[in-house]
Amino acid sequence: MKMNRNTSGLYLHIPFCQGKCRYCDFYSVNFDLELVEEYVNCLKKELILYSSLFNNKDGRKPVLETVFFGGGTPGLLTGSQLAEILDLLSGEFNLASNAEISMEVNPSSMTEEKLQDYHSAGVNRLSIGVQSFNDRELSFLGRRHDSREALEKIELSARYFDNYSIDLIYAIPGQGIADWERNLRQAVQLSPQHISLYSLQIEEGTPLAKALAAGEFKKTDDALDAEMYLLARQVLTTNGYEHYEISNFARKGYQSRHNRLYWEFKPYLGVGAAAHSFIPPERFWNHADLFLYMEKLGAGELPVEERIELTWEEQMAEMVFMGLRLLEGVSLVEFYDLFNVDLTEYYAREIEKLESQGLISLNDDRICLTERGLLLGNLVFMEFLP
Ligand code: SF4
Numbered sequence: 001m002k003m004n005r006n007t008s009g010l011y012l013h014i015p016f017c018q019g020k021c022r023y024c025d026f027y028s029v030n031f032d033l034e035l036v037e038e039y040v041n042c043l044k045k046e047l048i049l050y051s052s053l054f055n056n057k058d059g060r061k062p063v064l065e066t067v068f069f070g071g072g073t074p075g076l077l078t079g080s081q082l083a084e085i086l087d088l089l090s091g092e093f094n095l096a097s098n099a100e101i102s103m104e105v106n107p108s109s110m111t112e113e114k115l116q117d118y119h120s121a122g123v124n125r126l127s128i129g130v131q132s133f134n135d136r137e138l139s140f141l142g143r144r145h146d147s148r149e150a151l152e153k154i155e156l157s158a159r160y161f162d163n164y165s166i167d168l169i170y171a172i173p174g175q176g177i178a179d180w181e182r183n184l185r186q187a188v189q190l191s192p193q194h195i196s197l198y199s200l201q202i203e204e205g206t207p208l209a210k211a212l213a214a215g216e217f218k219k220t221d222d223a224l225d226a227e228m229y230l231l232a233r234q235v236l237t238t239n240g241y242e243h244y245e246i247s248n249f250a251r252k253g254y255q256s257r258h259n260r261l262y263w264e265f266k267p268y269l270g271v272g273a274a275a276h277s278f279i280p281p282e283r284f285w286n287h288a289d290l291f292l293y294m295e296k297l298g299a300g301e302l303p304v305e306e307r308i309e310l311t312w313e314e315q316m317a318e319m320v321f322m323g324l325r326l327l328e329g330v331s332l333v334e335f336y337d338l339f340n341v342d343l344t345e346y347y348a349r350e351i352e353k354l355e356s357q358g359l360i361s362l363n364d365d366r367i368c369l370t371e372r373g374l375l376l377g378n379l380v381f382m383e384f385l386p
Helices: 032-053 079-092 112-121 135-141 147-160 179-190 209-213 222-237 258-262 290-298 314-324 332-339 348-356 371-374 377-381
Strands: 011-013 063-069 094-105 123-130 162-171 194-199 242-245 249-250 268-271 276-279 282-286 304-311 360-362 366-369
Touching: 011 032, 011 258, 032 079, 032 268, 032 290, 063 258, 063 360, 079 094, 079 112, 094 135, 094 258, 112 377, 135 147, 147 162, 147 179, 162 179, 162 222, 179 222, 194 222, 222 242, 222 371, 258 268, 258 290, 258 314, 290 314, 290 348, 314 332, 348 360, 348 377, 366 371
Parallel strands: 011 063, 011 268, 063 094, 094 123, 123 162, 162 194
Antiparallel strands: 194 249, 242 249, 268 276, 276 282, 282 304, 360 366
């Protein structure tokens, strides 16, 4: 097994939460101090197993350009747990000196002491799960903070981190276009370096899905959803943010380097329960069940649940539909370099259809989504599925 193609990233999944948000269908378990400690030990065991697998014959360690702590709520880790993991990483892997080390945090579990500790341990980017600055919307989503706490914690974060991102959710039932614009203007006023936006999806089995079925609210209609998206594009781009991926906006020099690996079809390793990895040509993922994950590591085994080897055709399709998420699109030259195939010839029929529908555009070196394509991305991506 080899990490290659120049840039590699590491994702660490921390599947603990202080409670369940009403819209969330991710696997997570209730926070428990002892369980987290045991879990951190397992993460370290998993990292050591991979380090020995990846070590080249000449003893050189694999280079990591990005590290991302996602969840769940990684901000529930103590400063010393985080430092232990990062220390181990520096010893077992070759952590690039300018590596981007990101961490997802929630306002409700953030303290000044933790921010200080995370910063001294080496974290250099925060992704803050704000979701809204409106108390009614926060309570509808089942978040554990209100707008006052969100503002307070963002200001605190800015004291320790010059690179932080804010997540916002739109198309929340009952949210009007003016409410959404207030959220956007508030975000812009705080001036984070990066903003991510997600349209609320009501996933099966969540408390929100049950409330919807019981007729407690109506879903936001598609037209308003699209209007909100276009408004965000307009407000953020006129305030110095570059729209660089379907859901992501950044000031110059502050795009998420880790997430770009996914969109650029580059390799990454995921550790922790339910974490996914892509080491070409394989995709593989760990057991989601925390206890099964820990049991496997306890027995000295990798906790991988399944592996699939992508065919050549699947790899080409993935590179196209993941790359199209970036507004700069997919480079025809890079595609050729990787597959020795001319993208425009191989997908001639799909490209002609999507171009005639005004969903993609093709210039000399790149194929990308149009503004209409940004709104109908899924239709475009489906065309490339093998
Ligand atoms: S904090 Fe994040 S992972 Fe945890 S329940 Fe809420 S949305 Fe889900």
